[in-house]
Amino acid sequence: MKIAIPTEEGKVAQHFGRSPQFTLAEILKGKVINTEVLDNPGHSPGAIPQFLKEKGAQAIIASGMGARAMEIFENSGIAYILGAEGSVDKVIEDFISGKLENKASTCSEGSGKGTGIEKDGCGHHH
Amino acid sequence: MIISVASGKGGTGKTTVSCGIALSMGYCQFFDFDVEAPNALFLLKPEIRHIQKVTVKHPVFLNGTGASFKDCAEFCHYNALAVVGTEVIFFPELCHGCGGCILVGPEGAVREKDIAIGEIKKGAASPGIDFFMGDLKPGNTRTTNIQNELEHYIDKDRLVIIDCPPGTSCSMVNAVRKSHYCILVTEPTPFGFNDLLLSEEVVNSLDIPFGVIINRDGIGNNDVENYCRQSKIDVLAKIPNDKGIAKFYSRGEPITDFDSGFKEIFSNIILEIKIKNQ
Numbered sequence: 001m002k003i004a005i006p007t008e009e010g011k012v013a014q015h016f017g018r019s020p021q022f023t024l025a026e027i028l029k030g031k032v033i034n035t036e037v038l039d040n041p042g043h044s045p046g047a048i049p050q051f052l053k054e055k056g057a058q059a060i061i062a063s064g065m066g067a068r069a070m071e072i073f074e075n076s077g078i079a080y081i082l083g084a085e086g087s088v089d090k091v092i093e094d095f096i097s098g099k100l101e102n103k104a105s106t107c108s109e110g111s112g113k114g115t116g117i118e119k120d121g122c123g124h125h126h
Numbered sequence: 127m128i129i130s131v132a133s134g135k136g137g138t139g140k141t142t143v144s145c146g147i148a149l150s151m152g153y154c155q156f157f158d159f160d161v162e163a164p165n166a167l168f169l170l171k172p173e174i175r176h177i178q179k180v181t182v183k184h185p186v187f188l189n190g191t192g193a194s195f196k197d198c199a200e201f202c203h204y205n206a207l208a209v210v211g212t213e214v215i216f217f218p219e220l221c222h223g224c225g226g227c228i229l230v231g232p233e234g235a236v237r238e239k240d241i242a243i244g245e246i247k248k249g250a251a252s253p254g255i256d257f258f259m260g261d262l263k264p265g266n267t268r269t270t271n272i273q274n275e276l277e278h279y280i281d282k283d284r285l286v287i288i289d290c291p292p293g294t295s296c297s298m299v300n301a302v303r304k305s306h307y308c309i310l311v312t313e314p315t316p317f318g319f320n321d322l323l324l325s326e327e328v329v330n331s332l333d334i335p336f337g338v339i340i341n342r343d344g345i346g347n348n349d350v351e352n353y354c355r356q357s358k359i360d361v362l363a364k365i366p367n368d369k370g371i372a373k374f375y376s377r378g379e380p381i382t383d384f385d386s387g388f389k390e391i392f393s394n395i396i397l398e399i400k401i402k403n404q
Contacts, residue, residue, distance in 0.1 A: 016173060064175035064249055067167050082175055103176040 002026050003095065004057035005088050007037065012084050012091055016065040017043045023088050024055055030096055049073055061091055061100070080104060127400060128286040130159075130305035132329075134321025136292030138311045139341035139365065142381050143392075144289040145169040149382045150392035152253035155284055159301035160291035161244065161260030161272040168378040172249035172257035180260070180275050181240040182223035182268055185231075189213045193235040198227035219267065244272050248279070269297040277304065285396070294324045302329065307399050308336040309362065315346035322350060326359075335403055339395075342367040360402075362395045 005012060006019030013019030019040055026034040041051045049072035052060065059079040073080050083103030084091050094100040131144040145166055148156045158166040187195060195214040199207040206220035207227060218241070228236045244262040251257045258279050260272035269291070280286055290301040302308055308329045312322040322338065329336045337360035340350055344367040354361050365371075365381075374384040382388050 064173035066171055066173055070174065082177065 001058045002056045003059045004052045005061045128305040130288040130302045130308045132290040133311045134325035138313045140311050146381045147392045150389040155256045155286045157288045158259035161262045164259045166289050169380040170251040172251035174247045174249040176248040178246050183238045184241045185227050186237040187214045188235045193232040198231045201226050201230045243268050270300045294328050308334045311339045313342045314350045319350050337362040340364045
């Protein structure tokens with residue numbers, strides 16, 4: 001699968017829309033088989049999600065993003081993980097090993113209160 | 127200091143004002159407590175960093191065990207349970223998640239499960255605004271549950287701006303009640319005036335000091351302003367009716383982008399509020 005990560009100097013960029021670059025990593029059988037680093041195509045409304053979609057991203061790993069971007073990804077069936085920070089390489093490693101914490105609870109267990117979360121199903125891939 | 131921005135009538139400009147204040151002051155906490163129709167995100171454009179599900183507990187009745195659920199139905203204050211023989215019918219829309227039926231019901235015959243009713247989202251907007259909003263799933267009625275989750279994040283030692291839902295019902299009262307000061311935004315029309323009186327009643331009954339901002343000044347008459355003067359209510363500002371402001375709003379552009387002079391106006395209002403109410 002292909003994942004995209006907003007990148008600034010090798011780290012997860014703090015601002016999705018103004019991230020200077022995006023790392024596009026292709027993962028197969030638990031290994032990164034290809035990596036591309038693409039320049040930000042420009043922050044006009046909806047441009048970045050569209051751009052990443054065209055590049056074949058199936059999941060986004062970011063620290064945060066605007067509501068518009070989230071909506072576009074949701075409508076395109078692209079998963080997103082929030083709350084990631086630090087080295088992009090480490091984030092990809094943690095993602096592959098399942099250790100990456102997702103602060104967008106629509107895909108994570110244990111968030112919310114109570115003895116069991118009723119999941120409606122994620123509707124997209126991890 | 128916690129400042130809420132409310133109105134009686136909807137559409138008077140609460141979000142315009144609350145976002146205008148946040149953008150003028152910066153380095154504050156901003157809460158959108160209108161969890162049924164949150165709109166501050168369109169003006170503040172936060173980056174959302176954390177989404178958290180909000181759940182309530184609903185009972186699950188093991189019908190067909192012969193156990194009697196009469197006690198549960200009697201206990202339920204909200205009429206969410208109807209007993210037919212030894213079977214019980216549950217009305218989820220009426221349930222308030224109090225857990226009472228689970229406590230009084232026959233041992234082991236009433237369980238609980240978590241139902242997701244919405245989310246809270248946390249993020250950041252420039253300049254230095256810690257942004258919090260709630261989002262109630264359509265079809266759900268439990269606005270206060272989501273608001274109460276948001277409330278955990280309020281840091282009263284900081285400047286906290288709360289954008290309230292319109293009207294004077296439960297969700298507005300809940301949004302306003304912990305604030306130190308309330309800004310009531312109204313328009314100078316008969317409806318605006320009438321609904322200002324209703325919201326005044328709410329803040330008075332909660333003993334919350336308040337002031338009024340008259341928005342879209344010029345579209346009606348002077349009744350609101352005269353009333354405020356007679357009742358010694360502070361009129362904090364009068365924002366003129368301007369199609370340009372509306373155009374900006376419709377594009378998700380805040381009033382401080384339309385005219386940066388509003389930054390000084392809003393900053394001065396906050397200063398005035400702080401001086402008079404600390």
